[in-house]
Amino acid sequence: MPSYKVPLDDIRFVLHELLDAGQLAQLPGYEEATPDTVDAILEEAARLAENELAPLNQPGDEEGCRFENGVVYTPKGFKEAYRTFTEGGWTGLSADPAFGGQGMPKAVNVVIEEVLSAANSSFGMYPGLSQGAYNALAAYGDDRQKATYLPKLADGTWSGTMCLTEPHCGTDLGLIRTKAEPAADGAWSLTGTKIFISAGEHDLTENIIHLVLARLPDAPPGIKGISLFVVPKFLPKEEGGAVVAGARNGIACGSIEHKMGIKASSTCVMNLDGATGWLVGEKHKGMRAMFVMMNTARLGVAMQGLGIADVAYQNAVAYARDRLQGRALSGPKAPDKPADPIIVHPDVRKNLLTGKAFVEGARALGYLVGINIDLYTRHPDPAVRQGANDFVSLMTPILKAYFTDMGLEVAVRSQQVLGGHGYIREWGMEQFVRDARIAQIYEGANGIQALDLVGRKMPQDMGRLLRSFFHPVDAFIREEAEDAAMLEFVGPLAKAFGKLQQATAWIAQKGLKDPEEAGAASSDYLKLFALVALGWMWARMAKVALEKAPGAGDRAGFYDAKLKTARFFIQRMLPETGSLFIQIMAGKAPLMALEAEAF
Numbered sequence: 001m002p003s004y005k006v007p008l009d010d011i012r013f014v015l016h017e018l019l020d021a022g023q024l025a026q027l028p029g030y031e032e033a034t035p036d037t038v039d040a041i042l043e044e045a046a047r048l049a050e051n052e053l054a055p056l057n058q059p060g061d062e063e064g065c066r067f068e069n070g071v072v073y074t075p076k077g078f079k080e081a082y083r084t085f086t087e088g089g090w091t092g093l094s095a096d097p098a099f100g101g102q103g104m105p106k107a108v109n110v111v112i113e114e115v116l117s118a119a120n121s122s123f124g125m126y127p128g129l130s131q132g133a134y135n136a137l138a139a140y141g142d143d144r145q146k147a148t149y150l151p152k153l154a155d156g157t158w159s160g161t162m163c164l165t166e167p168h169c170g171t172d173l174g175l176i177r178t179k180a181e182p183a184a185d186g187a188w189s190l191t192g193t194k195i196f197i198s199a200g201e202h203d204l205t206e207n208i209i210h211l212v213l214a215r216l217p218d219a220p221p222g223i224k225g226i227s228l229f230v231v232p233k234f235l236p237k238e239e240g241g242a243v244v245a246g247a248r249n250g251i252a253c254g255s256i257e258h259k260m261g262i263k264a265s266s267t268c269v270m271n272l273d274g275a276t277g278w279l280v281g282e283k284h285k286g287m288r289a290m291f292v293m294m295n296t297a298r299l300g301v302a303m304q305g306l307g308i309a310d311v312a313y314q315n316a317v318a319y320a321r322d323r324l325q326g327r328a329l330s331g332p333k334a335p336d337k338p339a340d341p342i343i344v345h346p347d348v349r350k351n352l353l354t355g356k357a358f359v360e361g362a363r364a365l366g367y368l369v370g371i372n373i374d375l376y377t378r379h380p381d382p383a384v385r386q387g388a389n390d391f392v393s394l395m396t397p398i399l400k401a402y403f404t405d406m407g408l409e410v411a412v413r414s415q416q417v418l419g420g421h422g423y424i425r426e427w428g429m430e431q432f433v434r435d436a437r438i439a440q441i442y443e444g445a446n447g448i449q450a451l452d453l454v455g456r457k458m459p460q461d462m463g464r465l466l467r468s469f470f471h472p473v474d475a476f477i478r479e480e481a482e483d484a485a486m487l488e489f490v491g492p493l494a495k496a497f498g499k500l501q502q503a504t505a506w507i508a509q510k511g512l513k514d515p516e517e518a519g520a521a522s523s524d525y526l527k528l529f530a531l532v533a534l535g536w537m538w539a540r541m542a543k544v545a546l547e548k549a550p551g552a553g554d555r556a557g558f559y560d561a562k563l564k565t566a567r568f569f570i571q572r573m574l575p576e577t578g579s580l581f582i583q584i585m586a587g588k589a590p591l592m593a594l595e596a597e598a599f
Helices: 008-020 021-026 034-064 080-089 107-138 143-155 286-324 346-378 384-421 429-440 447-456 459-480 486-511 515-547 553-573 576-585
Strands: 066-068 071-073 159-162 179-182 189-196 208-213 225-230 234-239 241-246 249-258 268-281
Touching: 008 021, 008 034, 008 107, 008 189, 008 249, 008 346, 008 486, 008 515, 008 553, 021 346, 034 080, 034 107, 034 179, 034 429, 066 249, 107 159, 107 208, 107 225, 107 286, 107 346, 143 159, 143 208, 143 241, 159 189, 159 286, 189 208, 189 241, 208 268, 208 286, 225 234, 225 249, 225 286, 234 384, 234 486, 249 384, 249 576, 268 346, 286 346, 286 384, 346 384, 346 515, 346 553, 384 429, 384 459, 384 515, 447 459, 447 486, 447 515, 459 486, 459 515, 486 553, 486 576, 515 576
Parallel strands: 159 208
Antiparallel strands: 066 071, 179 189, 189 268, 208 225, 225 268, 234 241, 249 268
16 A cells, blocks of 8 residues: 655745745734744644545545435545544634634645645545635625635535536536526525536535536626526524524535546536525626636645645655666665665656656745735735735646646656556555546646636736746846856756746737737646746755755755755756747647648
C-alpha cells in the first residue's frame, strides 16, 4: 500500500522563510494567525492526513461509492473519517467566526487543500465543494440565507454542491435549460437535470445544499439570463430555536457515474422536479455569484494537482531507493549488494527531479496566491488590495491548468519509476495516475483556462492584471543581477521572462486582429507563463538558501538540496520556454489550415 508523509519541513520553509506568512497576523481579524498557531494547525493536519485519510485512499478507490434506491453510500470508513474531520473544526477553518468558523487565513486553507488532496483526493472533494458553496452564499446570499446555511456549512453538518453542467452543455453555460418558475412566499420551483455533480448525494451529512443555475421565465438568452438558486435536499425549518433539516425537497440523485478515478467521490446525475429554491443575489446575475464558487474550486483543483504529484513523487522516491536493478554507469554504488538501487540511474533521477522541482516550486507559487487572497480581502490599503486581487485573478487559470497538467505528468513519471509495479493496483501508483486525470478536465477544462488567460485576463484594463506579475518579477531580476551568486538563477530567468514579454506583445497585437491567433497560442502561452512563474519562485528560494546555508547546522543539507533542485529546474525545465516561444510565434496557420473533412 502506498504511503504519504506531510512535508512539514518544506511547508514551513515556504510559509515562514520564503513568503513571510507571519505578515497575515498583522491583518485585521487575523491576529491569532501567528506562525506558532499556524504550525500547530499544520501538525494536527499532518496527523489527520497520515493516520485517518491516507489509509482510506486505496481501499476507498477499490470499493467506490454505491448507489441503491436513490441513496449514495460512501466507502467504508468515510463516514467515521468525516465525523473526525468535522469534530476537529476543519470544515470551518477559514469560515467567519460570526457563523461558527475559526477565522483562519485563506492561505492556511490552501495548505490544507494540498494535504487533503495528497492524502485522499476523493475525500477532499466533499468539504471542498462545501467551501465553495459557503463562499458564494457569504458573498451574495441575503441575511436569512446566511443565517440559515453558513453555520451548518461551517460546522460540516450540512454540505454543499455547485450544479452547473447539463447533458447538452458543459462549458457553454448559456445553453442551460433548467427552469425556475415563481412559487409561493418568494420561493421558486425548479425543474431540470444536472450532470457531473460532485458530492451531489452521499451519506456523510444531514443535509446537502445545492447551488443551482437556472433560467427565469423572462430570462434573456445566453449567460445574461442565468440566475442562481439555493436548493436544499431537505427544506430547512426551525425546531427548538435551531435550524434543522425538514421535509424532503424535489431534488434527487438519478444515478452516479462510473469513473476512471476519484471513485470514492460521488459524481451524480441530479434531477430537479419542482424543487423549491430561493434566489441568491439578483435575477439574471447568477454567473457573477457562481464564479465565486468556480474560482474557489479552480484554486482547489490546482492544489489537487499539486497534492497528487507530491504523493506520487514520494512513493516513487521510496521505491527508487529500495529497488535493486543494474549497476550505476560510473561503477557500482552498492558493491555489497547484487545490484545498485535504481536511484543511481540518470533517467530515473530525471523523473524524480522533475517531480521534486515541480512540487516544491508549485507549492511556493500556490501559497503565494493564497497569501494574496488574504491581502485583497483584509489589507487596509486599497492599493494593496487591488494589486493582490489582480495577482490572484491572473494566476488562477495558470495554476489550475499548469498544476493539473503537471500533476498527471509527475504521476506518470512516478509510475515509470516503478516499472511494472507501477501498473499493478496493489502498489497504488496507478490510482494516482487515474485520480490525477480528472483535474485537467473539471472546473473548466485546461484549454478553457488558457482561453481565459489570453482572452480575458491578459487584455483586462489595458494589461493591468499582467503588471501585478511582470513588475515584481522585473524588479527581482534587476535587483538580484547585482549579486554574483544569483547570476546562475536570474540570468536564465531573465531570458525566459523576456520571451514571455515578447509572446505577450505578439499575442496582444495579433489577437486584436484575429481572435484565432490568440486561441492558437493560448495553451503554449499559459505553460510559458507558468514556467516563468515557477522560475521566479525557484530563484527566490535559491536566494533564501544561499543566505541561510552558512551556519545552518543540521539544516545545511536542506538548503543544499534546495539549491541543487533550483539548478535542475533552471537548467533542465525552464529552457522549455524557448520551444514554447517558437510554437507561439508559428501562429495559427499550422493548426487551422487543415480542412475539417481531412481529419
